[in-house]
Amino acid sequence: MPAKLLQLVFDGVADGPVGIALDIVAAAARVVRAGLVDLPCGRQVPRHHIVSVTGEPVRTAAGRTLAVDGALALRGLGAGDVLVLPGLGMATPREIDAGLARPDITRGVELVARAAARGVLVAASCSATFVLAASRVLEGRQATTTWWLGPTFARRFPRVILRTDRMVVAAGNVFTAGTAFAHADLMLALLAHTLSPSLAHAVANLLLLDERASQARYMVMDHFRSSDPVVRELERFITANLARQVTLREMARATATSPRTLARRVATALATTPQQFAQRLRIAQAVHLLETTRRPVDDIAAHVGYADPAAFRRVFRRETGETPLARRTRSLVPDSE
Structure with missing residues (x-):
């Protein structure tokens, strides 16, 4: 049966x-x-x-x-x-x-x-x-x-x-x-x-x-915005510093909190860590540039804080489920990696 x-x-x-x-x-x-x-x-x-x-x-x-x-x-x-x-x-x-x-x-x-x-x-x-x-x-x-x-x-x-x-x-x-x-x-x-x-x-x-x-790949970053003013300030700080990796201590200082308090507020609002939130913001900006410009992928990687293009590609694939080239191809902006 x-x-x-x-x-x-x-x-x-x-x-x-x-x-x-x-x-x-x-x-x-x-x-x-x-x-x-x-x-x-x-x-x-x-x-x-x-x-x-x-x-x-x-x-x-x-x-x-x-x-x-x-x-x-x-x-x-x-x-x-x-x-x-x-x-x-x-x-x-x-x-x-x-x-x-x-x-x-x-x-x-x-x-x-x-x-x-x-x-x-x-x-x-x-x-x-x-x-x-x-x-x-x-x-x-x-x-x-x-x-x-x-x-x-x-x-x-x-x-x-x-x-x-x-x-x-x-x-x-x-x-x-x-x-x-x-x-x-x-x-x-x-x-x-x-x-x-x-x-x-x-x-x-x-x-x-x-x-x-x-x-x-379907996540829209606006849905991660929070009513928590600390999280909003963190997003502003990360966005203003996308070209470099920022430490948890820097993020806490920018939001006038301790690292432990910041981690707790982000976990409550977004169910993630400050570092992971920063990574998502960087990848979101990378997606935007891939879809709207013809800038080389390595340049985009550097623009969002990844000095190592190979590391950027690994993180991008983990976060979006596809390669930067695949994302660009879907957006019909021709270029090569």
Whole structure:
């Protein structure tokens, strides 16, 4: 009997991810039926069901009624089965707080914890990662979430090792993904993990889905701006000194704080360190120059404080998931490295 893949949906579920999951599982079944990929012996594409906590239809974020196949029943679920939570229409900290206090989501949190205890692989994307984290299955593990909610996630779940630069994070039997359309990446990762990497690759090719390891390239620096005046002053200081590397002591002096206080304020506001924040500002400026000028990459590296062009390329790739040349090519500003 094939394993089960259940999508657990709540009122406010994002419409796109639900459809993406349906398309990907259906495409996987077509690929296997056509003989394009051979699965390991005994493996089959899972049966896909959409379930809610009560078995009643839910109202999507777009205001549509979404029929479900029934209520989430844990009986019969175990190792080999997958429970996926598509992203919810919760885009702000206030909406996160209100959502996690809802009775249906509170009940969903309990069911997720019990499913994980039975050996079910559990996964979530976008703001549904908050539901997963509330079940405590992520404690002590790495995880990602939609990148602009990273600071909110880090404050609420300090025992989770947050990696907002990653599109998908696999931590044992728990998978998380970033923004709503990272649900496609999540589903492909689940196919690769539970069935076959070759199947996931074939489905990605069939549906013309890019392979994206990082969501860092999509981060807009304005979302990292904070109402904290210390953080705003730090940003001004770093921006005025992009051509050189500044020390933590210099940053603390410029913001009239101690290094320890500065680190605490930045961690609270941005869920990162002052040094990492400075690095992101430098890379953001580098991206801007790559997209809007024809300056050589080595000159841009020096302009944003990297005397060693090779080191700049390593940091740029780690932060954005691509090389400087790839970024320039996408922006249609011709040049070479």
